[in-house]
Amino acid sequence: MLATNGLFFMAVKTVDLTTASSIMFLSPIVVMLLAIPLLGETVGIRRIISVIIGFVGALVIVRPGVIEFDIAMGFLLVATVTHALYQIYTRQIRVYDHPLTSLLYTGVVGMIVMSIIVPFYWQQPTLSHWPFFVLMGMAGCLGHFCLIRSLRIAPASVVTPFSYTTLIWATGFSYILFDELPDIWVYIGAVLIIASGFYILFREQKVKQSG
Template sequence: MTANTSNAQSDTTHKGILLIVFAMFVFACQDAVTKHLAQTYATPQIIWIRYVFFAIFATVVAGWHVPIKQAVKSTRPVLQILRSLIILVEIGTFVVAVRVLSLVEIHSIMASFPLIVTAMSAIFLKEAVGIRRWAAVLIGFVGILVILRPGLGVFRVEALIALATAFLFASYQVLTKVAGRTDKSSTSMLYMAVVGAAVLTAIGPFYWIEPTPEAWLLLGILSVTGVVGHSCLIYALSLAPASSLQPFNYTMLVWATIVGYLVFDNLPDLWTIVGGAIVVASGLYTIYRERRRAVPVPPAVAQVKP
């Protein structure tokens, strides 16, 4: 490899990292808008509108290179539908959680999902997980306990919703890894979007409250941020390997803290910071060990939602 080639690859990797960091900022802003809307509007209504826009986006992306009929073909359609339903429920629980918890509280707990993926992959997919990664998983869950603090008089039942959301997201990730063995990522994204939009179109009207002009503007921003964030992720993955981009998903926690403070005047307490730091450190170490052992890292595009 020549020096020029190496420099060019380094430049594209840096651009991919910047795009990932920007995408995390966009998603933090999206979560802030969701939190505001969730105080007035029902969860199915909010995510219905998000999914309709995302379905249009996913259809365009999937059909960009191949005909839609070919893009929608899957070797495991039942698995694709199952993972699509799981991520739909996960998004719903996230909206419920964001209604009652601060952004930094939620994302401190959600940061544990790569650790849960590691544990699930070992148990259900029989992937080899060494003692060091198992230790990182256990330490990460100690971090979750530090955040939740059960039995110390500050435990909030609502925090269990965020933890359930992390488990659902991890389950979706594991199923995405299985689907990715035979199906293209565009097929997986198309199934996720279309199945979710179809389900919500069936139930969304029962929860409809006519939005105010301000709410329509926010719902539009919610949809646009989803498309912009996903576009950045897709482009970033075309510039750099997923394994190089994966650690920078954790910048979401930084953006959630900043946006949460600026918009809602929420700041994490000391124990949330300590617990979140433990979880993130454990996750980063797990990623490091995966790279050392050449274990495939799930694509960053699969780690976000409509």
């Protein structure tokens, strides 16, 4: 989660929130791909097709060769992988750790790593910055706890679709706070990615019910 947050923060310096959130929707697709080597799961032709559609959606957003590639897009693509790994491992340890314990481990590791890195990039914050730091910390803590808790009591196929509402919040906040709106291609790519993710989750649920 530390890597995911760090990469996301670096990306949104130059990429609007809606575009960044749309690319992060690749995470459920990456979860399915990583489940093959990590969990020994098999993937049928239908899910392979849905994965291809999802990555086509990502290409529509990034548009390599059409617009100049921004390294921030690369950060976001890597962040989808680290976020997928986080979801897989959170799901695996749900029977061993309480959500608060998992949240504590995440915070402690993040504090230790960032304490080593921060001195090299330190900039003295002003008093006006501190309310935002507090709000960001509280929102992040609450969000991580809810994610851990939800994955503990419900399958990922039930939890993950709710993450797609991020597109609504990201677009709204991006417009209200920063007066930013992405172009139409970002929304087209997001629709492809979301449709792909929903289909994968639907197939997983159907397979579990039939099994």
